Amino acid sequence: MAPEADRTKRPTRTSVWLEGKPAGRGRRSERPDRPGQSPSSATGQPPGSATGRSPGSATGQSAGSSTGQSAGQSGQPAGLDRDRITAVSVRLLDAEGLAKFSMRRLAAELGVTAMSLYWYVDTKDDLLELALDAVFGEVRVPDLTDESADWRDQLRELAVTYRAVLVRHAWVSPLVGRYLNIGPHSMVFSAAVQTVMGRTGLGPHGQTGALAAVFQFVYGFGTIEGHFVQRSAEAGVSQDEYYRQAMGAIGEQPRFRASFEGADALMASRDGDTVAQMRDRDFAFALELLVAGIEAMRDRG
Amino acid sequence: MAPEADRTKRPTRTSVWLEGKPAGRGRRSERPDRPGQSPSSATGQPPGSATGRSPGSATGQSAGSSTGQSAGQSGQPAGLDRDRITAVSVRLLDAEGLAKFSMRRLAAELGVTAMSLYWYVDTKDDLLELALDAVFGEVRVPDLTDESADWRDQLRELAVTYRAVLVRHAWVSPLVGRYLNIGPHSMVFSAAVQTVMGRTGLGPHGQTGALAAVFQFVYGFGTIEGHFVQRSAEAGVSQDEYYRQAMGAIGEQPRFRASFEGADALMASRDGDTVAQMRDRDFAFALELLVAGIEAMRDRG
DNA sequence: ACCTGAACACCGTTCAAGT
DNA sequence: ACCTGAACACCGTTCAAGT
Numbered sequence: 001m002a003p004e005a006d007r008t009k010r011p012t013r014t015s016v017w018l019e020g021k022p023a024g025r026g027r028r029s030e031r032p033d034r035p036g037q038s039p040s041s042a043t044g045q046p047p048g049s050a051t052g053r054s055p056g057s058a059t060g061q062s063a064g065s066s067t068g069q070s071a072g073q074s075g076q077p078a079g080l081d082r083d084r085i086t087a088v089s090v091r092l093l094d095a096e097g098l099a100k101f102s103m104r105r106l107a108a109e110l111g112v113t114a115m116s117l118y119w120y121v122d123t124k125d126d127l128l129e130l131a132l133d134a135v136f137g138e139v140r141v142p143d144l145t146d147e148s149a150d151w152r153d154q155l156r157e158l159a160v161t162y163r164a165v166l167v168r169h170a171w172v173s174p175l176v177g178r179y180l181n182i183g184p185h186s187m188v189f190s191a192a193v194q195t196v197m198g199r200t201g202l203g204p205h206g207q208t209g210a211l212a213a214v215f216q217f218v219y220g221f222g223t224i225e226g227h228f229v230q231r232s233a234e235a236g237v238s239q240d241e242y243y244r245q246a247m248g249a250i251g252e253q254p255r256f257r258a259s260f261e262g263a264d265a266l267m268a269s270r271d272g273d274t275v276a277q278m279r280d281r282d283f284a285f286a287l288e289l290l291v292a293g294i295e296a297m298r299d300r301g
Numbered sequence: 302m303a304p305e306a307d308r309t310k311r312p313t314r315t316s317v318w319l320e321g322k323p324a325g326r327g328r329r330s331e332r333p334d335r336p337g338q339s340p341s342s343a344t345g346q347p348p349g350s351a352t353g354r355s356p357g358s359a360t361g362q363s364a365g366s367s368t369g370q371s372a373g374q375s376g377q378p379a380g381l382d383r384d385r386i387t388a389v390s391v392r393l394l395d396a397e398g399l400a401k402f403s404m405r406r407l408a409a410e411l412g413v414t415a416m417s418l419y420w421y422v423d424t425k426d427d428l429l430e431l432a433l434d435a436v437f438g439e440v441r442v443p444d445l446t447d448e449s450a451d452w453r454d455q456l457r458e459l460a461v462t463y464r465a466v467l468v469r470h471a472w473v474s475p476l477v478g479r480y481l482n483i484g485p486h487s488m489v490f491s492a493a494v495q496t497v498m499g500r501t502g503l504g505p506h507g508q509t510g511a512l513a514a515v516f517q518f519v520y521g522f523g524t525i526e527g528h529f530v531q532r533s534a535e536a537g538v539s540q541d542e543y544y545r546q547a548m549g550a551i552g553e554q555p556r557f558r559a560s561f562e563g564a565d566a567l568m569a570s571r572d573g574d575t576v577a578q579m580r581d582r583d584f585a586f587a588l589e590l591l592v593a594g595i596e597a598m599r600d601r602g
Numbered sequence: 603a604c605c606t607g608a609a610c611a612c613c614g615t616t617c618a619a620g621t
Numbered sequence: 622a623c624c625t626g627a628a629c630a631c632c633g634t635t636c637a638a639g640t
Contacts (some may be wrong), residue, residue: 012536018550080623103614114614116624124614174475177528182551208579209586216521216587217514224517227478235313249319250483278509285510285598286517292601293594297586300593381604404633415633417605425633 015180016126017133080110082120082130089131090169097230098171103127125179132175133183138165141192151199152291158193159218159287166222170230173223201298210297214290221286225279243275316481317427318434381411383421383431390432391470398531399472404428426480433476434484439466442493452500453592459494460519460588467523471531474524502599511598515591522587526580544576 013019088109093101103124107114121127139161142154166172181190193215197207232242250256273281314320389410394402404425408415422428440462443455467473482491494516498508533543551557574582 014547014550017556018554102612104612113625115616115626118615119623173478177474177524180547180551182557205582206586209583210590212522212583213518213587213590216525217518219521219524220517220519221513223478223520246315246481249315250481253319255318256483281506282510282513285507286514289511289514289594289598290590291594292597293590293592296593296597297590403631405631414606416607416635419634420604 013122015182016121016129017180017182080112080116080120085110085117085120085127086130086134089127090134093131093171094169098174101171128175129179129183132172132179132181133185135165135169135172136181136183136185136189138168139185139189141188142196144192144195151196154196154199155214155291156287158189158196159214162189162215162218163222163225163283166219167226167229170226173219173226176219200294202294206297210290210294213293217286217290221283228275239275314423316483317422317430318481318483381413381417381421386411386418386421386428387431387435390428391435394432394472395470399475402472429476430480430484433473433480433482434486436466436470436473437482437484437486437490439469440486440490442489443497445493445496452497455497455500456515456592457588459490459497460515463490463516463519464523464526464584467520468527468530471527474520474527477520501595503595507598511591511595514594518587518591522584529576540576 085106089101089106092106092109096105103117104114106127107117110116117127121130140157141161142157143149144154193211194207197211200207200210202210228242229239232239235242237245386407390402390407393407393410397406404415404418407428408418411417418428422431441458442462443458444450445455494512495508498512501508501511503511529543530540533540536543538546
């Protein structure tokens with residue numbers, strides 16, 4: 001048989017978590033060539049549960065350069081491993097954003113050439129998947145064995161903790177859409193979500209619908225909020241100052257004069273609140289709205 | 302006075318829509334150097350309303366190469382303008398995705414060099430903002446002057462049409478978070494959203510919270526759905542086949558055996574439905590949940 | 603007024619080679 | 622086993638120059 005045209009350069013394999021070798025230390029794997037995109041992405045949230053091997057502290061502190069045994073210039077060691085690479089990736093993504101994150105930049109931070117990284121991961125996407133799952137390790141999952149707990153409280157806790165992750169790590173949002181999210185920490189989170197939804201009293205169809213309502217809302221909210229927080233920080237001003245400047249800039253445009261009463265009214269109704277307070281209040285209200293909505297749909301049969 | 306250090310290469314100016322010259326044909330503008338990020342990004346949705354100059358049909362058909370008067374090799378004309386560039390950008394973004402969209406690729410499609418484009422826009426970001434607003438021209442806005450209309454129907458219509466845009470153009474989602482969204486079409490949409498929220502009977506604070514609940518949900522839902530649709534298309538298989546393959550690939554992994562009953566149960570409960578049907582049902586249920594939630598919060602005072 | 607060529611400072615990734 | 626240098630095929634953008 002003639003060699004099958006070799007299709008594209010890289011055989012499709014949609015997730016680091018679907019590698020040949022199980023626990024994944026180093027070593028370029030044999031790339032099982034599996035297709036796929038998870039049910040999570042079809043319905044809005046991942047399937048089962050899993051155990052998590054912790055990747056050390058994902059959010060380190062020193063943002064200088066290579067910490068520890070750097071290899072200098074020539075040949076060997078350098079003390080790399082997936083966990084360290086992942087941790088430094090998270091730090092870099094937090095500090096400089098997804099757009100500026102590159103294999104070369106990361107390698108420099110680790111005191112190594114870009115090509116060294118390819119011993120530990122197959123692609124940049126693999127690295128981002130690892131970073132993504134690492135920050136899902138930050139979610140606080142409620143005690144699911146507590147039979148007496150109110151599902152409303154558990155749902156609120158999951159929503160709040162998911163929002164916090166999205167805001168702390170603005171780069172997470174685009175990746176959630178991009179990958180399977182079947183890493184160990186992601187699985188713990190989505191298993192918790194499903195368990196809690198199971199306690200609402202809704203039927204199976206209602207559960208998936210309500211799950212989408214709640215967590216797609218949190219995803220959207222946290223995404224926009226994270227962007228805003230990051231932009232203000234990059235501009236070196238407070239969120240309130242940033243907000244004020246933006247409103248001013250838009251208001252100055254003659255194009256917008258006519259259509260600006262709504263925003264002005266909103267501005268006026270602030271009553272001295274900060275944008276952070278306004279956002280928190282919106283989030284809290286929306287969450288109560290969703291809980292009330294679940295109850296209403298349940299009572300409706 | 303000495304020249305003020307010249308900060309970065311490009312003075313900050315956060316939106317094409319905040320250019321010096323109003324209607325924006327060609328000509329590198331004088332870059333007013335304004336700061337800002339809109340209130341929309343703080344609260345989740347833009348401010349006022351606006352009128353829209355239509356950029357021709359944003360979604361053209363011929364996906365070959367330069368349509369019409371191409372300049373060949375040497376000097377002049379080429380028949381470029383912002384509307385044509387925007388329309389071709391949308392076509393290219395739809396066909397090949399945000400990741401593959403480049404100034405050079407677009408220029409080739411227009412039969413021109415990349416540098417020509419910089420006569421019409423200052424940056425790639427400007428171009429993406431124009432494309433983004435162009436597809437917001439696809440939203441169907443309900444008749445807001447109809448006093449007898451039910452706000453529930455109008456809210457559903459806006460949600461459905463926003464979802465459709467996000468799914469048809471998967472590249473829209475990351476851009477919504479990135480830019481101000483103060484283009485004419487975006488403004489029409491958000492003004493409609495605010496008008497309809499004003500009819501729910503909620504107080505001002507409730508309105509912004511409920512607005513976030515509904516439209517951040519739609520944003521999240523449409524984002525994930527758009528990704529899934531695009532991935533299936535790229536893989537050249539139906540959505541159902543794609544879903545099946547993904548489940549199979551994950552299920553094969555021993556790591557996931559233990560944690561897979563939940564997903565299996567979900568799989569079994571499908572009863573022969575397609576993933577598209579499941580998604581539509583989830584969306585519809587979530588939307589009714591949100592409407593019921595708004596009513597409950599309103600009656601709660 | 604509108605378009606181009608060459609150049610700068612980047613990318614992700616492959617491959618053959620070093621130790 | 623782990624790391625590197627050189628190279629390939631790309632990026633966005635600037636600048637001086639063409640017509």
